[in-house]
Amino acid sequence: LFGLPEQAPHERVLLATDPATGLKAILAVHSTARGPAFGGCRLWHYESEAAALNDALRLSQGMSLKNALADLPFGGGKAVILKPEGQFDRPALFAAFGRAVQSLNGAYITAEDVGTTTADMRGMQAVTPYVSGIPREGAFGGDPSPKTAWGVFVSIRAGARLVLGRSSLEGVRVALQGLGAVGWHLAEFLHQAGAKLVVADVDTAKVERAVAQFGAVAAHVGEILAADVDVLAPCALGASLNEQTVPAIHAKLIAGAANNQLATPADGDALQRRGICYLPDYLVNAGGIISVAREYRNEGEEQAVMAEVSKIAERVEELLQRVQAADSTPARVADDWARSKLVRPA
Ligand code: NAI
Incomplete structure (x- = not known):
């Protein structure tokens, strides 16, 4: 299927649509064996829905491997939003996406990826707690x-x-x-x-x-x-x-x-x-996911996060x-x- 290695079954794949905002997104939960599936959300112009699905499936599988090798207590997931054509209401689009994240009840936690920003993540906080990568006054967090x-x-x-x-x-x-x-x-x-x-x-x-x-x-x-x-x-x-x-x-x-x-x-x-x-x-x-995972668990502190990221060399x-x-x-x-x-x- 879609050129994926056969050993890559996904636990759950959600196609979320919202005609009012133009949202069309795929949320792929590859594995929750280690904990909730954690991985960013990509906003991208895809040639086709199949290409978007392929990307979501491949990227979410990669997150499972990334989080496991980084010893994080999280599984792997990823979301892709098919970029609407022309003008669109960005906050409304991300609010709709946030509701889709929320509908998975914590099985998937999102953050930034290509095409998405800290402002997008902050906007989603109003509709779901399952989001990270948000700069906070006087606290660790933000752009990974x-x-x-x-x-x-x-x-x-x-x-x-x-x-x-x-x-x-x-x-x-x-x-x-x-x-x-x-x-x-x-x-x-x-x-x-x-x-x-x-x-x-x-x-x-x-x-x-x-x-x-x-x-x-x-x-x-x-x-x-x-x-x-x-x-x-x-x-x-x-x-x-x-x-x-x-x-x-x-x-x-x-x-x-x-x-x-x-x-x-x-x-x-x-x-x-x-x-x-x-x-x-x-x-x-893995430095970025280590950062947003620490932030999500409220264990963020600049030096400790940098030390954990440095362990990648080991x-x-x-x-x-x-x-x-x-x-x-x-x-x-x-x-x-x-x-x-x-x-x-x-
Ligand atoms: P970005 O969108 O900020 O940067 C990508 C850059 O590549 C842009 O400057 C773009 O103009 C350039 N680019 C696009 N096509 C190109 C081409 N054919 N030749 C040369 N340059 C080209 O994205 P970001 O955040 O820097 O991420 C880069 C890659 O790293 C992505 O694949 C992303 O999934 C991955 N990644 C990013 C993480 C993060 O913390 N931002 C975490 C883990 C992975």
Whole structure:
């Protein structure tokens, strides 16, 4: 079904519609084995309803694996809203979406993802408590993207040491695909650590800013994946690592924020055959969900959250050890590792 691996049955999938606001959304609860399904809400223009469903199913499954590997007491879920054509009343649309979240009675908790904002999340609070990622006066919370970027950064640093044999990121060349919320923060961290950046974004204003601020080299969006660099960080949308792109990649290490970077599991195998180490997206990009999960449980405190996000580097190290022992690929080993944790935490 929809190109999904057969071992991915979902517990519940809700199609929510509201003609008054134009809402058409899919809320996918993949697993609640570890706790309520937690994962962001994407607002996107999809080619078809089938494409939206496919995205929701793939992303929610990824959240189960992400939350399990991050040792969070949450299952995996995700929602997608099919962006209405033309003008629409955004607060009303999100209120209707919030009611759909509420109808699941806490089986699914939402937060920001691509196309949704902290303001959208705050607006939903009036209709459901099952929402996170909301900035609050004097309290921890809000935009998870800096935490996501920090997790990717510590993963790149660990990978550079373990895979490239570099003791620091000074002079390490990193190609960044996408300078959005996460990509921009990641560029800042990398620049501060002395990395040399090559960047691409369809939004050329962001590229110009990165050139001015970080001394980055601009690349064409069609060429960034094949840039002559040590590390590749895909931080735009999914399926960027595929049959067409993998053969041209020069980087020896891939670690980025984008969800579902591998178009198919075979693309992970192809990377391994080319001697490229791919650190699985859901392992390295868990910083954001760690942040919103802490906020949701009222356990948010900046330093504690950053420390928890930094632990992603230890998992990268453990993964690479497991890969050696299993003589397999990081993607396959991480999948097995995460699936073994799809049970309620003790
Ligand atoms: P964003 O929407 O702020 O940034 C995406 C950026 O990619 C935009 O600047 C956009 O112009 C650019 N872009 C789009 N297509 C491109 C292309 N073909 N080539 C180059 N650039 C392109 O999104 P955000 O929040 O930064 O997320 C990036 C990725 O990370 C997404 O896949 C998201 O699902 C994932 N992610 C984000 C988290 C977060 O905390 N925001 C958490 C975990 C994953």
